[in-house]
Amino acid sequence: MxxxxxxxxxxxxxxxxxxxxxxxxxxxxxxxxxxxxVVWCNTEQLRAVLARSEAYGGLIFTSPRAVEAVRRLGSLPEAWRRRPVYVVGPRTAAAAQALGLQPRGEAAGSGRELARLILQAPRPERPLLFLCGARRRDELPALLRAAAFPLEELVVYDTxxxxxxxxxxxxxxxxxxxxxxxxxxxxxxxxxxxxxxxxxxxxxxxxxxxxxxxxxxxxxxxxxxxxxxxxxxxxxxx
Incomplete structure (x- = not known):
């Protein structure tokens, strides 16, 4: 009205x-x-893992704030642009695209939906790096780990x-x-x-x-x- x-x-x-x-x-x-x-967390640890792109099979973002944690560190190593990047929703996708990444999952409305999309993709030999908030929901990591899907998490912000x-x-x-x-x-x-x-x-x-x-x-x-x-x-x- x-x-x-x-x-x-x-x-x-x-x-x-x-x-x-x-x-x-x-x-x-x-x-x-x-x-x-927003309170940013584990900034130096984030910097260190992003410098080791060869150790990971791709990235997962479920919020624009997780992408912002990466953007705050400056330029992203070029190798990440060749890795799969999974996101929830169009705003997170737009934030990832602004970093030069090519995200998948824009239409996913939840972590559960994104997990299903990831499980349909070829299984990577190296773990996906899930950059998340301290209050993230359990749906996505629980579904991936139940399928023995390689995953590593890092909390990069809290609210x-x-x-x-x-x-x-x-x-x-x-x-x-x-x-x-x-x-x-x-x-x-x-x-x-x-x-x-x-x-x-x-x-x-x-x-x-x-x-x-x-x-x-x-x-x-x-x-x-x-x-x-x-x-x-x-x-x-x-």
Whole structure:
């Protein structure tokens, strides 16, 4: 419905938010709330493993922040551009492409879907390097290890809750972009029974439902278009 106020519970960023832009163009009034701050981890260890491209069969990224951890180190050794690179979602794919990589899995909406894609590819002789956050879900590594697929993980960032200044407008919608946003939401004066809740994907939706948040809309793809379509569909059904 035009004019509805939407809180987007996001990780802090200095860039414009494409989800807010898409919602604003559709007539909503979005507010980006930076409820999570990023802390970079294991920077020197990351630098060391990236210098040893010959030891790995490829890379896995499940978030743009993991790609950002690599970008912060400067130029990537050329050999990585010849390795398979697997990603979840178009934003992570775009971030990887900006590094000169050729990612696969843009259409994957979750770690589970990406794991299935990886398992269909030829098994590498060397482990894939999974660069992830400290709060990463178990789905992808569990599925790969269950299939005896060679994998090495390195945590390159963490997120910590922060309490942003809230706008005066009371929300009609609250959008969650990760399960870790739940911890931050507990600190905000949001009456869950008075708002409609949207999740960026099934993993986040499951975490919300487990904690008793009624989920009205789940994006079929983790994109601005996917979120907008899910919210509009939920509004039309109500």
């Amino acid at each position: 035009a004019g509805e106020v939407v809180y987007l519970l996001r990780v802090e960023t200095t860039e414009s938010d494409p989800f807010a832009e898409a919602l604003r163009a559709a007539g909503y009034r979005p507010f980006v709330l930076p409820v999570l701050s 910590r809750p922060s309490v942003p200044e809230l706008p005066a407008e009371v929300p009609d919608w609250v959008v969650f972009f990760s399960p870790s946003g739940l911890e931050a939401a507990r600190r905000l004066p949001i009456a869950r029974e008075r708002v409609r809740v949207a999740a960026i994907g099934p993993t986040t939706a499951a975490a919300l439902q487990q904690e008793g948040w009624p989920v009205a809309a789940v994006a079929r793809t983790p994109t601005p278009e996917g979120l907008l379509a899910a919210m509009q569909e939920a509004t039309n059904l109500s």
